Amino acid sequence: MFNHKDLLDLEHLDKKEIELILETAKPFKSMFTRSIKKVPTLRGKTVVNLFYEPSTRTRTSFEIASKRLSADVVNVAVANSSVVKGESLIDTGKVLEAMKADFIIIRHSLAGAPAILARNLNARIINAGDGFHEHPTQGLLDMYTILEKKKRIAGLKVLLVGDILHSRVAKSNIWALKKMGADVRVVGPPTLIPPAIEDFGVKVFYDLDEALKDVDVINILRIQLERQQDNLFPSVHEYVALYQMNGDRLRLAKHDVLIMHPGPMNRGIEISSEVADSAAAVINEQVTNGIAVRMAVLYLLSGQKDKI
Amino acid sequence: MKLLIKNGMVIDPGQKFESRADVLVVDGKIAEVKPGIAAAGAQVIEASGKMVVPGLIDIHTHLREPGHEEAETIASGTRAAAHGGITTILCMPNTHPPIDNAPAVEFILLKAQKEGIVNVFPIGCVTKGSMGEELAEIGVLKRTGVVAISDDGNPVMNSQVMRRALQYAKMFKLPVISHCEDRNLTKNGVMNAGYTSTSLGLRGIPRQGEEVMVSRDIMLAELTGGFLHIAHVSTAGSVDLIRQAKKKNIQVTAETCPHYFTLTDDVVKNYDTNTKMSPPLRGAADVAAIKEGLRDGTIDCICTDHAPHTEEGKNKEYDLAPFGIIGLETMLGLVVTELIETKVLSWSEAIAKMTILPATLFNLAGRGTFKIGYHADITIIDPKKEYAYTAADFKSKSKNSPFIGRVLRGFPEITIVGGTVVWPAPMKP
Numbered sequence: 001m002f003n004h005k006d007l008l009d010l011e012h013l014d015k016k017e018i019e020l021i022l023e024t025a026k027p028f029k030s031m032f033t034r035s036i037k038k039v040p041t042l043r044g045k046t047v048v049n050l051f052y053e054p055s056t057r058t059r060t061s062f063e064i065a066s067k068r069l070s071a072d073v074v075n076v077a078v079a080n081s082s083v084v085k086g087e088s089l090i091d092t093g094k095v096l097e098a099m100k101a102d103f104i105i106i107r108h109s110l111a112g113a114p115a116i117l118a119r120n121l122n123a124r125i126i127n128a129g130d131g132f133h134e135h136p137t138q139g140l141l142d143m144y145t146i147l148e149k150k151k152r153i154a155g156l157k158v159l160l161v162g163d164i165l166h167s168r169v170a171k172s173n174i175w176a177l178k179k180m181g182a183d184v185r186v187v188g189p190p191t192l193i194p195p196a197i198e199d200f201g202v203k204v205f206y207d208l209d210e211a212l213k214d215v216d217v218i219n220i221l222r223i224q225l226e227r228q229q230d231n232l233f234p235s236v237h238e239y240v241a242l243y244q245m246n247g248d249r250l251r252l253a254k255h256d257v258l259i260m261h262p263g264p265m266n267r268g269i270e271i272s273s274e275v276a277d278s279a280a281a282v283i284n285e286q287v288t289n290g291i292a293v294r295m296a297v298l299y300l301l302s303g304q305k306d307k308i
Numbered sequence: 309m310k311l312l313i314k315n316g317m318v319i320d321p322g323q324k325f326e327s328r329a330d331v332l333v334v335d336g337k338i339a340e341v342k343p344g345i346a347a348a349g350a351q352v353i354e355a356s357g358k359m360v361v362p363g364l365i366d367i368h369t370h371l372r373e374p375g376h377e378e379a380e381t382i383a384s385g386t387r388a389a390a391h392g393g394i395t396t397i398l399c400m401p402n403t404h405p406p407i408d409n410a411p412a413v414e415f416i417l418l419k420a421q422k423e424g425i426v427n428v429f430p431i432g433c434v435t436k437g438s439m440g441e442e443l444a445e446i447g448v449l450k451r452t453g454v455v456a457i458s459d460d461g462n463p464v465m466n467s468q469v470m471r472r473a474l475q476y477a478k479m480f481k482l483p484v485i486s487h488c489e490d491r492n493l494t495k496n497g498v499m500n501a502g503y504t505s506t507s508l509g510l511r512g513i514p515r516q517g518e519e520v521m522v523s524r525d526i527m528l529a530e531l532t533g534g535f536l537h538i539a540h541v542s543t544a545g546s547v548d549l550i551r552q553a554k555k556k557n558i559q560v561t562a563e564t565c566p567h568y569f570t571l572t573d574d575v576v577k578n579y580d581t582n583t584k585m586s587p588p589l590r591g592a593a594d595v596a597a598i599k600e601g602l603r604d605g606t607i608d609c610i611c612t613d614h615a616p617h618t619e620e621g622k623n624k625e626y627d628l629a630p631f632g633i634i635g636l637e638t639m640l641g642l643v644v645t646e647l648i649e650t651k652v653l654s655w656s657e658a659i660a661k662m663t664i665l666p667a668t669l670f671n672l673a674g675r676g677t678f679k680i681g682y683h684a685d686i687t688i689i690d691p692k693k694e695y696a697y698t699a700a701d702f703k704s705k706s707k708n709s710p711f712i713g714r715v716l717r718g719f720p721e722i723t724i725v726g727g728t729v730v731w732p733a734p735m736k737p
Contacts, residue, residue, distance in 0.1 A: 011507060088624060110625040111509035112579030119578075131627075133509025168509060195512055196503040 002300040006118040006125040009134040010175040018176055021296050022144050028299075029292035031068070041299055042071035048101040049075045050092070051128070052108045057263055057287060058128050058138070062105050065294035071103075093117045103298065106130070124301050132166050137297060138262050139172025141290040143180060145282055146217055148289070149258055154181030159211055162221035162243060162270055163192045165232075169262045170221055174200050187211035188243065191232040208243055212253045219260040220245050223270045236269060246272040250280060258282055310334050311727055312347045316355030316688065320362055321656045322664035322677025331360055333684040336727035341678050355688055358721060359655065362663040362677050363395025363426075363685025366636060367563060367670060368460070368485075368539060368611035371397075371428075374415065375404025379706050380616035382416070385636070386424035388614070388704035390731040392637040393720025395685035396427040396675060398666075401438070401454075402461040408433035408444040413452040425730045426723075427685070429672065434459045434473045434484060440466055443473060450480045455670045458485035460539055461586075463521055465491055470525065474534025483535040483561070483669060488521035488546070489586065498627055500573040500588040508576065510626060515594070518587050519545040526553040529560050537669065538562040540613050542587040544597030551606040561669050562601075563609040565635060566642035569598045569652075571710065581622045581629035582710045585615065599652045602661065608669060610661045612639050616706030634704050637697065638711045644691065644718025686724040693719040 002020055010018070031037055047066040051059050059075065066073045076096070087095075089108075096104055103124045106114050111131035118125040129135040146153055158177050164170045164186045177184045178201050186197065187205040198204060205211035212218060223239060233239050245259070259271075259281040267273050276283060311333040318329040318341060330345040331338065366389065372380035380388075382399075389397050399416065401407030407416060413430050420428035432449035436442045438459040446457055457477055464470040464486070474484050494517035499505050501512025522538055526549060529536035538550060541564045553560045573589045583589060601607040615632025622629050643662070647653045653661075667676025674682045696715045699707035723731040 088620075090623065108625075110627045112626045115579050116625060131509050132511075171507070171509060194506040195501045195514075196506055199503045200506070 004301065006114070007136055007297055007301060008114050008118060008125065008127045010136045010139050010172045011134070013179070015179045018140070018143065018179060021140055021293065021300060022147060024296035024300060025144055025289070025292040028295040029289065032288065032292070038068050038070060040070045042066065042069040042302060045071045045102040045302065046100060047071045047073045047103040047105065047298070048096050049073065050078070050096065050104055050106045051076070052078045052106070052113070053129070055107050055128070058107060061287070061290045062128060062294055065291045065298060068291070069295055069298055071298070089113055089116060090120045093121045093123070097121050097123050103301070126297060126301070129168050131168065132171070133168055134172045135168040136172050137290065137294050138169050139176045140297070141286055141293040142173055142219065142260060142262070143176050144289045144293050145260065145286050146258065149282060150216060153177065155183070156217060157183045157185065157215040158217040158219065159185045159187060159215040160219050160221060161208065161245060162188050163223050163227065164188050164197065164221070165192045165194045166224065166227065167221045173219060174202055185211055185215065189233055192227070208249060209252055212249060214254060215257060216254065217258045217260060218245065218253065220271050222262065222264065222266060240269060244270060244272060245275050247274040250275050250278065260286060263287070309336070309727060310347050310350035311353065311684070311724070312345060312350040313353045313355050313360055313686065313688065316358045316360035318360045318678070319655050319659050320678045321660035322362065323679065325678070326656055331678065331686065333727045336684050338678050338680055338682045338684050340680070353688070353722065357690070359689040359691055361659045361687050361689065363675070363687050363723070363725065364393050364640065364662040365396040365666040365672065365676060366394045366612050366614070366639065366662070367398045367609055367666045368565070369397040369399050369614045369636065370402065370616065370632070371399045372403065372616055373419065379618050379621070380704060381423070382419045382428065383423040384703065384705045385614070385616070386420070386426045386428065388634070388636040388702065389426045390723045390725070391703040391720070393640045393687040393689065393723050394426060394636055395687065395723060395725045396429065396672065398429045398431050398455060398670060400458060400460045401431050401433045402459070406433050406438045407431070408436050408438065410445070410448050410452040413449060413454055417453055426725050427675070429453070429455045429670070431456045431458050431485065433457065434464055435469060438462050440464050440469060443469070443476060446477055446482065447480060450482055454482070455672065456483045456485050456537065458487065458539070460485060460487045463487050463489045463491060467524060467528065471528045471532060474528055474536060475532040478532065478534045481535065481671065483537040485537045485539050486521070486525045487539050488518050488525060490517050490520045493517040493520060498584060498588070499576050500590050502573060502591060504573045504576055508579065510576070513588050515543040515545055515590065518543055519549060522546045522549045526550070526558055526560055529553070530556070530558045533559065536560045540565055540568070540587060541598065541601070541607055542568045542590050542594065544594045547597045547601035547606055551601065551604070554606060561608045562606065563611045564598050564602065564607050565611060565613045566639050566646065567633065567635070567710065569595055569602065570642055570646050575710065579626045580710065581624070581626055582633055582708050584626060584629055584631055585613070585633050586631040599647070602647065603652055608661065609666045610639065610643060610658070612636050616704055617708050618706060622708045632708070634702065634706055634709050636704065637702055638709060638716065640689065640720050641695070641716030641718050642711070645716050649717065684724060684727040687720055688722040690719040690721045692717065695719055
């Protein structure tokens with residue numbers, strides 16, 4: 001049913017496989033309200049979190065997901081590791097494999113780093129975000145959240161706001177949403193829209209007020225302030241004026257619009273507190289769902305046949 | 309010493325000769341080309357069913373020596389050339405240290421004489437240290453033996469410096485080979501900007517990163533009357549700019565490499581760093597335009613841009629791997645398979661772009677054609693033989709090729725330099 005060694009991206013998963021992951025996540029989520037939030041599924045397995053970039057939410061989420069499946073979890077803090085002594089990515093991976101890591105969960109600032117590990121190692125590789133490429137588990141947890149709230153994905157209008165060019169979250173969302181049959185829009189300044197994005201079947205807007213009309217979901221991407229140095233936008237002040245999701249804009253949207261954000265938020269920049277804390281926002285539920293979805297991914301990749 | 313190559317199909321575009329004939333070599337020089345030569349005491353090579361062509365000339369090779377002998381040396385690089393049917397290479401000066409002074413040129417020439425097995429002609433730097441600021445001693449370089457100048461690997465970003473280089477080198481009739489890249493436009497890019505770069509999350513290099521500089525250099529060639537040669541043309545836009553410039557009789561010539569008429573940027577999809585080079589692989593429309601440019605003569609030469617890099621250099625994150633692929637051993641096979649067999653070029657047109665045209669543009673006296681008294685540099689090709697290389701087959705020290713395993717036709721069966729067979733032969737490392 002789920003015949004993959006690694007989870008590197010959503011580009012190469014089909015609709016059925018995405019649905020299977022989302023379906024598998026459901027019982028895991030229902031477990032969270034029990035007093036014992038743990039199953040023995042991955043007992044004796046070793047999961048290594050190899051994070052080359054700072055991350056609190058994704059790393060913690062994978063750690064909790066692994067522990068709730070009874071795996072042993074090791075966090076490699078790259079800043080204190082042999083990597084700073086010049087060890088290559090592949091060699092680091094081979095060391096972890098020699099220590100019998102079953103899963104390596106990698107976050108890296110460069111696109112393709114998980115693919116390189118997957119090619120060179122037998123351990124199962126899960127991409128926890130690579131450069132501007134993809135962040136597949138984020139894409140999956142966003143699908144889970146949309147599905148839970150809206151009961152469907154097909155036919156929904158979903159808008160991604162902001163820095164599409166540098167966003168791995170946007171890329172994974174676009175692949176998953178398109179496969180699930182959603183109508184996808186992106187909005188941002190032309191300097192932050194990647195080349196040939198229309199060929200992915202998304203509609204490009206520059207004007208947020210226009211783009212958010214009639215949409216069912218608005219997913220607001222984090223804006224990295226250093227992009228301004230590359231002249232991708234003139235100032236934070238101007239970015240806020242043009243693209244901040246604020247109360248006035250929320251009132252232009254459908255009354256039941258869902259507001260999502262992958263975090264960490266720059267409150268007062270891409271999203272106002274009014275919106276972040278509004279009833280429309282499901283940002284904290286995204287975090288909860290992230291654990292369930294990551295449990296599902298670990299479970300399916302482990303190839304366990306027994307029922308959960 | 310006599311060598312007689314019998315019964316081959318001799319294709320010599322320099323003499324507009326294409327016919328079954330024998331080629332007689334006496335004392336390392338071409339002595340006679342005609343059918344039915346009888347030469348008592350000559351060593352005989354039977355070449356029926358084979359193509360006999362002037363030795364191939366590669367005008368764009370990186371030999372890495374001095375400085376990066378772990379990737380290639382003059383000894384290994386010339387062996388790779390011989391293995392690929394190439395008898396003459398022009399080597400780029402971006403070594404460490406760079407070839408921007410007379411002793412450095414002499415080092416290359418001396419090493420090539422001692423350890424090389426094909427002819428090596430150095431290219432000198434345009435600017436001191438290839439830094440793009442002060443002109444190198446171009447006159448001294450010329451006297452020491454360079455056949456062109458180039459800061460290849462880097463563009464000459466400053467338009468005034470490029471203007472002066474074209475203007476000054478004119479008196480020596482030295483071509484200025486331009487690596488056309490606007491570094492502000494290509495900054496941090498690692499592959500062609502487009503659908504594939506977006507899906508892989510790799511920073512894109514727009515075609516205009518090349519074309520802006522092609523148009524600037526053409527304007528500067530027009531201003532100065534200098535000899536401009538555009539290196540490794542990769543885009544449809546560049547082909548068009550060069551075509552228009554030639555129509556206006558501006559002194560500009562151009563080259564491309566087999567990967568630009570064979571591959572498109574979709575092959576990057578597995579983050580295979582053997583698909584990373586500068587300029588990057590482009591789209592299908594560019595490949596078609598490159599072929600058309602070769603066909604109509606806009607692109608004068610086919611060369612390799614042989615850029616060896618070690619396994620440890622290349623087997624890493626796509627962003628971190630260096631630009632460049634090896635090419636000496638696959639150029640001929642790709643030309644035959646992708647251009648001749650597909651009828652883009654005739655045998656004669658294709659061979660011209662690797663023999664008489666480069667010899668003429670770079671003033672390589674006595675080479676590029678079978679004139680009586682010319683150096684006996686000869687490549688014998690089996691046009692039908694099908695072959696595919698493994699990494700271990702390459703004579704180059706480096707194995708960074710996207711063409712490993714690709715089926716090619718047009719096998720360089722025998723390579724002769726100055727009347728001596730250098731491939732196949734006992735090849736010392």
